[in-house]
Amino acid sequence: xxxxxxxxxxxxxxxxxxxxxxxxxxxxxxxxxxxxxxxxxxxxxxxxxxxxxxxxxxxxxxxxxxxxxxxxxxxxxxxxxxxxxxxxxxxxxxxxxxxxxxxxxxxxxxxxxxxxxxxxxxxxxxxxxxxxxxxxxxxxxxxxxxxxxxxxxxxxxxxxxxxxxxxxxxxxxxxxxxxxxxxxxxxxxxxxxxxxxxxxxxxxxxxxxxxxxxxxxxxxxxxxxxxxxxxxxxxxxxxxxxxxxxxxxxxxxxxxxxxxxxxxxxxxxxxxxxxxxxxxxxxxxxxxxxxxxxxxxxxxxxxxxxxxxxxxxxxxxxxxxxxxxxxxxxxxxxxxxxxxxxxxxxxxxxxxxxxxxxxxxxxxxxxxxxxxxxxxxxxxxxxxxxxxxxxxxxxxxxxxxxxxxxxxxxxxxxxxxxxxxxxxxxxxxxxxxxxxxxxxxxxxxxxxxxxxxxxxxxxxxxxxxxxxxxxxxxxxxxxxxxxxxxxxxxxxxxxxxxxxxxxxxxxxxxxxxxxxxxxxxxxxxxxxxxxxxxxxxxxxxxxxxxxxxxxxxxxxxxxxxxxxxxxxxxxxxxxxxxxxxxxxxxxxxxxx
DNA sequence: GGGCTGTACTG
DNA sequence: CAGTACA
DNA sequence: GCCC
Numbered sequence: 001x002x003x004x005x006x007x008x009x010x011x012x013x014x015x016x017x018x019x020x021x022x023x024x025x026x027x028x029x030x031x032x033x034x035x036x037x038x039x040x041x042x043x044x045x046x047x048x049x050x051x052x053x054x055x056x057x058x059x060x061x062x063x064x065x066x067x068x069x070x071x072x073x074x075x076x077x078x079x080x081x082x083x084x085x086x087x088x089x090x091x092x093x094x095x096x097x098x099x100x101x102x103x104x105x106x107x108x109x110x111x112x113x114x115x116x117x118x119x120x121x122x123x124x125x126x127x128x129x130x131x132x133x134x135x136x137x138x139x140x141x142x143x144x145x146x147x148x149x150x151x152x153x154x155x156x157x158x159x160x161x162x163x164x165x166x167x168x169x170x171x172x173x174x175x176x177x178x179x180x181x182x183x184x185x186x187x188x189x190x191x192x193x194x195x196x197x198x199x200x201x202x203x204x205x206x207x208x209x210x211x212x213x214x215x216x217x218x219x220x221x222x223x224x225x226x227x228x229x230x231x232x233x234x235x236x237x238x239x240x241x242x243x244x245x246x247x248x249x250x251x252x253x254x255x256x257x258x259x260x261x262x263x264x265x266x267x268x269x270x271x272x273x274x275x276x277x278x279x280x281x282x283x284x285x286x287x288x289x290x291x292x293x294x295x296x297x298x299x300x301x302x303x304x305x306x307x308x309x310x311x312x313x314x315x316x317x318x319x320x321x322x323x324x325x326x327x328x329x330x331x332x333x334x335x336x337x338x339x340x341x342x343x344x345x346x347x348x349x350x351x352x353x354x355x356x357x358x359x360x361x362x363x364x365x366x367x368x369x370x371x372x373x374x375x376x377x378x379x380x381x382x383x384x385x386x387x388x389x390x391x392x393x394x395x396x397x398x399x400x401x402x403x404x405x406x407x408x409x410x411x412x413x414x415x416x417x418x419x420x421x422x423x424x425x426x427x428x429x430x431x432x433x434x435x436x437x438x439x440x441x442x443x444x445x446x447x448x449x450x451x452x453x454x455x456x457x458x459x460x461x462x463x464x465x466x467x468x469x470x471x472x473x474x475x476x477x478x479x480x481x482x483x484x485x486x487x488x489x490x491x492x493x494x495x496x497x498x499x500x501x502x503x504x505x506x507x508x509x510x511x512x513x514x515x516x517x518x519x520x521x522x523x524x525x526x527x528x529x530x531x532x533x534x535x536x537x538x539x540x541x542x543x544x545x546x547x548x549x550x551x552x553x554x555x556x557x558x559x560x561x562x563x564x565x566x567x568x569x570x571x572x573x574x575x576x577x578x579x580x581x582x583x584x585x586x587x588x589x590x591x592x
Numbered sequence: 593g594g595g596c597t598g599t600a601c602t603g
Numbered sequence: 604c605a606g607t608a609c610a
Numbered sequence: 611g612c613c614c
Contacts, residue, residue, distance in 0.1 A: 225613085252611095262596055263611035291612055336602095338607045366603070368607090412610070425610080459601060459608080472600085474608080504609070519598095522610035531597040542599065 007039035049099040063101035071100035225288040226529040231588040237277040269591040335372030378500040382420035411520035423502035514559020514571030525591035
């Protein structure tokens, strides 16, 4: 045939589809090449030039886009070939061409061939892709910034400013305000578009009212970056703005942008700890973990409307309306479905709702995903505090029958004081270290199963090697109806209408009760920062204790449970002391 | 320019 | 090993 | 995205 050497890219094709297509291509005398580097025509199920470039690059072929007429290399939709077969003749190739380019280098990569057929990309590849996209955007930003920088240098900047530029951090931040911050603000208020009011008056106003660093809370002045070293209450005077940061973080979660998740979590935790209503974006850059980006978002929010209740951030509103993100979030709410699976289901398999998942994919789901789908609605329903208390009381009753003297405590968001909960976290221990057998949790779960309180065990730690006595179980709970037994014995078609609840059980030996309580009380960023605090001191911290980097338990940290009943919090206090941290009540760990 | 919490199960 | 789930 |  007159075709150029051709290669079929396996991207997004199942192994079976890939093989079938190869056979069909061969049958139609398409000149297939065994390696991509010798091909000049690529067939692929890819929709964007960027992606084509990426796929070729992962195969060592570096390309630059090139106009169609002169390009020696092109990537064409597989559909072109299938349409040709259908039509019985060679159709014009142009409409199906996704990417045309010239090859600037071919890198022979050692190691495993990338021609493994994959159903989906690995996380690593996606990270790399995101990285590239981000770099591109950043380069544009830098360019724009450079222009402004030069303009400014012509004018106001002098030697004194220049040295301050590089000085100590909060100083640095203050001097930066007026340069990078204003750039960001100008950029954003420009992009804010029609709905935005002119930004200059607000900006001038901000300058006048800006809170100085001397009026800031003590932890800001000391530049305390870790949330475990400050008080973070559940209520914030800036809750409306913080909600927008949550939206951005959710987006970063769905795109597996670990770094973005960290950055926004840190910023959220800081603002959540900040006790005053924010007045200006200049105030924000003085806060640890917040810099020009967060400040720009705040400015965008502040200038979006005069009525605080009606303020928005245009970029965030776009995220909320993005149907892909809305769909991904919906799938992600299924228990057992993380970002990777959500993306695979939404983009590759095209499932648009939970019913699609059931209809087209049920058999392929993991066991816990099936449970997650089955109780999708129930698991979204928030639980009241009294429900968690009931669950605690029932489990405590069973545990005490198995082992008298057992003590329990509700941790998680319950302990932090939330009024509505997504699950119940119950810690279980016993003041006598010799009493808790490794099989205790298993026997407790079995006992609750017999009683009919547990529908499913999502996960149960069965391994109990010597030295490890902390065990966890994740359960699906349904409160029994009082006449359930009667219904069962009389074989009446009774239906239990109680909502299924997620319950996590943690059995800890008394020596590690304080650590375990700290860990399961959270919140997320608080625990993360706690580990950072320990890492900075060369300690490794697990739920079972604090260890030197290489093995030995750190002396002076005693989180032991000494007494029955009220011993939990005292054990936790001793851990704070041992770590050199100030005690924080659970209600002050609401890092969001 | 490199780093970002740490652990354990499931498939 | 990758993905997910805890807080 | 922010920090060192």
